[in-house]
Amino acid sequence: LRITDMWRLNKHNGRQSIEMVLMDHTGTKIGATLWQELFTEFEPKLHCGGAYVIQNMKVVDTHSDYKVSAIKYLVYFVKTTSVKEVDRHEIPPNVHVITSFADIISGVAKLDTLVDIVGVIAEVIERKTVNPAYRVTVKLRDNSHVEIIMTVWEEYVLQLNDAIEKNHFGQKPLVVMLTLAKIKEPKDDEGGVSQSQSTQNCQDKFLHNAQIVSFGAIKTLRQDCYYLTVGTVDEVMIDTPWSHDSCPYCTTTFDPLKIGAACRSCQNHVTHTIPRYKLVVKMEQNGEKANFHFWDAVCIKIFGKTADECRQELIASGDEIKVFPACVDQLLGKTWVVRFKHRIQMQQSSVLDFSEQEHHIQSVISTLGLQVIII
Template identity: 65%
Template sequence: MTVWEDYAIQLHDAIDKNLLLQEPLVVMLTLGKIKDATGASGVGYNLVEKFFHNARVVSIGEINNLRQDCYCLTVGTVDEIIIDAPWSYDSCPNCTTTFDPSKGGLACHSCQNSVTNTVPRYKLNVRMEHNGDKGNFLFWDATCIKLFGKTAAECRDELIADGDDIKVFSTCVDEILSKTWAVIFKFCSQLHQSSVLDVSEEPHHIQTLIATLGLKVITK
């Protein structure tokens, strides 16, 4: 099965969110086309396709020049975890919108569902660097669960068990410092925000991006 663009991102996010739950995941297709599988549809091909198909390759320094919403690829090293923003937040269990019951109201203003218990979710603000350029990237819940192998709720429970405040950054967050990744992200022009969808430590992905960015510099 091959899905493209926004549908690919939605499916990828759904798979990531189900990573720890390991529950059956139902995919409903409309107007789909069935064809026999070919040799090009192996696991290796899909991994490369996910990172390099329909995404714009940009350097970290070029992100400031983006003016439209788009999916992008870049490469960088984690330089800093921004600590002036919380690493997690309480959300509506039916969507990912922030929900604070102390502010009144029992329904989520986004999905309109009633909320009895909130769900902790990750929201990491990470600064990455490449060739002297730096940029901030938001790592949301699904990506962080994949990176850390545990939910934000589990991280909070560990902090509480150790006698720490849940606002203290978990040790697993520190472990991503100095990591070099190929990064696929969605750029939102209105918020001027880069939201990470996935990362790869595969040397092939990293070197391909570095080589592509090098060619862009040469041809300017």
């Protein structure tokens, strides 16, 4: 057998386990569980991708909602289990049986069985990458032109979000393969596969589901929520760094001097850090001013390059990386509608997206009853 997937799991009763997917030479898969009581004996012998002869495993019926295949059995490691690593080139690294979106929607694919899917990203619905719980939601379309909604969480967010950002300028079809995915029934309020959502025009997509507020009203907000406002960039605050080093698995700031330790947020072992933007921008609106935090994804959209690329340019020109890059100056004087999330506890407004389209600006100005902003 070959171990094709392997992960740790905290059970609801407090016990820990290592879950595995075992595959034979025919590509048939079965789930396996190693309980924490046997970690010391077996964990050093097992690694993902390895091939083994395993004897004396306990076979049990499984009623799990997370079966790795249609097989109704699960195997356990026990004290008398024997494990021997071997070379078995006839067992492929992995075999994926792709489930069609039509089978998922029609119910042919069972809710209690994990599936492998492939599709092209047709629409990015939501990217929550600033604070836990991190998630990215997209609409996928398969080769039969059937669409479903896919959400990835936590450590998988970085992989997908980075791919989306890197593809932002190339605008090539972005194909995603998701393995061992859990099928969930859509909630009525999600509207993920509804026709109305997919046919909304661009203005609705940017302006919908957010309250429009003036700068003066931001100070009086009493709940964490999504808001829209309009203003002109007056100043980029230079008393805070323009970038920070972060954990590669999430967006939490991580000191490069502590590489080798675990991230305080996601608990992953950090072997390297990723530079990310963190700009504090003061905007003006009819005499009133407010500060907004522009994070990595938004800044990449504005500048067309990553924070790491900016740092490399500074180094090449002989400057320190703490020097603000020249591209930041292009923010000054820009008039935008900004979509932001306000956090009451931190009194912080984080920009999630922006628009400089005339009809968006005039729509928000009209709603707020502001004087016309000269663009």
